[in-house]
Amino acid sequence: NAGVMQNPRHLVRRRGQEARLRCSPMKGHSHVYWYRQLPEEGLKFMVYLQKENIIDESGMPKERFSAEFPKEGPSILRIQQVVRGDSAAYFCASSPSSPGHTDTQYFGPGTRLTVL
Amino acid sequence: DQQVKQNSPSLSVQEGRISILNCDYTNSMFDYFLWYKKYPAEGPTFLISISSIKDKNEDGRFTVFLNKSAKHLSLHIVPSQPGDSAVYFCAASVLVGNQFYFGTGTSLTVIP
Numbered sequence: 001n002a003g004v005m006q007n008p009r010h011l012v013r014r015r016g017q018e019a020r021l022r023c024s025p026m027k028g029h030s031h032v033y034w035y036r037q038l039p040e041e042g043l044k045f046m047v048y049l050q051k052e053n054i055i056d057e058s059g060m061p062k063e064r065f066s067a068e069f070p071k072e073g074p075s076i077l078r079i080q081q082v083v084r085g086d087s088a089a090y091f092c093a094s095s096p097s098s099p100g101h102t103d104t105q106y107f108g109p110g111t112r113l114t115v116l
Numbered sequence: 117d118q119q120v121k122q123n124s125p126s127l128s129v130q131e132g133r134i135s136i137l138n139c140d141y142t143n144s145m146f147d148y149f150l151w152y153k154k155y156p157a158e159g160p161t162f163l164i165s166i167s168s169i170k171d172k173n174e175d176g177r178f179t180v181f182l183n184k185s186a187k188h189l190s191l192h193i194v195p196s197q198p199g200d201s202a203v204y205f206c207a208a209s210v211l212v213g214n215q216f217y218f219g220t221g222t223s224l225t226v227i228p
Contacts, residue, residue, distance in 0.1 A: 107159035
């Protein structure tokens, strides 16, 4: 029973390039969450998605960041025109729960993005 | 605005003794609380949770206590083992919305 998978584990980009981070939820999970952890800080919520729908994107920066969770395939977090301040660990989590019910979220190993 | 706070960035405990990690929150709407454990270069691993209808939940060596009036929860690990050395995050959420609010973490070192 595979857990949450994220790839790549490490990603290096130069300023101005695009970064694409992928997340495959646990089998049977239809809810995906993205969190960002900046150095010396806790995890900050970015976005919550279900298949083909963005449910809550209140934590997403207004520009350059977007997320999707298509009907087929992994969830993608996309960062356009990266800047040094985007360097962080990006974690994906998934849960099986229905809206209105809280359940545990299971985390992937993270993608460490470094912007040169 | 940090709604979940862990005021101790680090804690050292002797093997076999009790580790107590603390967490405070400000949002009275939070109804569900969790503790996660994180090793370097890995994602957080779920440890234990508690809903607001309880004041204590126990799982083996791990016990979480919730004091709603004080908006405070704590994680007790007894006896502490060297393998418990990690960063511990507390998290909270409301029933509707599912977003988790995380504290900044406490780095626990268990000394053999």
